[in-house]
Amino acid sequence: MKEIEIKAKLKNEKAVMTKLKKLGCVFEPVVTQSDTVYSLKVGSVEAYMSNKNFLRLRVKNNGKVLFTIKQPQKNHLDKIEHAVEVSSRDEIERAILLMDYKQAVVVNKKRIITHYN
Numbered sequence: 481m482k483e484i485e486i487k488a489k490l491k492n493e494k495a496v497m498t499k500l501k502k503l504g505c506v507f508e509p510v511v512t513q514s515d516t517v518y519s520l521k522v523g524s525v526e527a528y529m530s531n532k533n534f535l536r537l538r539v540k541n542n543g544k545v546l547f548t549i550k551q552p553q554k555n556h557l558d559k560i561e562h563a564v565e566v567s568s569r570d571e572i573e574r575a576i577l578l579m580d581y582k583q584a585v586v587v588n589k590k591r592i593i594t595h596y597n
Contacts, residue, residue: 497592500594503596504596504597505594505595505596506594506595506596506597507592507593507594508592508593508594508595510590510591510592511540511541511542511590511591511593512540512541512588512589512590512591513538513539513540513541513587513588513589513590513591514538514539514586514587514588515536515537515538515586515587515588515589516536516537516573516583516585516586517534517535517536517583517584517585517586517587518534518535518536518537518576518577518581518582518583518584519531519533519534519535519581519582519584520532520533520580520581520582522582522583522584528584532551532552533549533550533551534549534550534551534552534584535547535548535549535550535576535581536548536549536550537569537572537573537576539569544565545565545566545567545568545569545572546563546564546565546566547563547564547565547566547572548561548562548563548564549561549562549563
């Protein structure tokens with residue numbers, strides 16, 4: 481199976497969802513996420529983008545917490561990524577900060593996932 485991920489901010493969510501349903505797309509329940517990204521260098525965009533690794537804590541609306549490390553390759557759209565579920569967001573954040581990583585950005589979003597067969 482090949483996965484294609486498209487991220488988009490919709491101006492007219494209802495119209496897009498209706499059209500996709502008519503085309504045969506099946507939707508999963510909406511998931512809300514709170515992502516906190518950590519890096520060694522913060523401040524300017526240039527400093528942030530120059531980091532070798534990015535750490536992320538993701539808290540989902542079901543209470544699951546994922547710790548992810550991403551390492552950009554030649555372009556920032558291509559990344560090596562490893563993720564693991566952790567039992568305590570606060571404990572892993574203390575470990576991240578102990579390694580001198582700094583909070584760089586917080587993103588709160590909702591995901592609408594669909595499948596088309």
